Amino acid sequence: MARMERDDLIKREPDPRDKRSSLVSLTQAALARLPAGRAFCARAIRDMTKGLSREEVDTLVSLLDNVEALEA
Template sequence: MTNGSEDEVDRLVAAWRQERPDLDVEPLEVLSRVSRLAKHLDRARRAAFAEVGLEPWEFDVLTALRRSGKPYELSPGTLLKATLVTSGTMTNRIDRLAQADLVRRRPDPEDRRGVLVSLTEEGRKRVDAAFADLLRRERELLAGLGEQDQRVLAGLLRTLLTPFDS
């Protein structure tokens, strides 16, 4: 407790230390907070997406296309690698996004059997609005930390996550 205030994790850790003094519960100090923060982030994400009528999975596919730069199109294979879903799941998602006029399919000029998925103007507008709202909400979640603390935390989290992303 560096700032003099107690949070729910402090109470949880204290209870475990009392009940199980034989165990080192130190990992809870970090990981329970990360878990609780992830829940708050998930709520913020869902609220930002709902504002423009998107589901989290729709946002994931649309942002992969948007990040790719003009002409905002990728192959289904590239999309499934970016979103970590199976081929069948990606096909279903592309179908649903196409029905909602958020993406469009077109033949791949480089591969006669392939297709490219491109972001429609409506898809770009909705994902841009959701992303801007999400960033606003994320800034609110981080408001208790200064810029330097945010950079330090980002570096520490990167160190923890890198082995899992390999």
């Protein structure tokens, strides 16, 4: 997080309700980079699943959702 703060991607502010914590938010510079990041992720997902049928992709997504729920 220190690097992201140094690169002006996030800002930290003290949490007024809990002085031990910080509230973290994205800066305008980070928000401006979101569309490119989303496009990169979409291309990566397409590349990783290009050999799968729609049904196989749906199954994969369902399985990953189950794994994510187990971690919660």
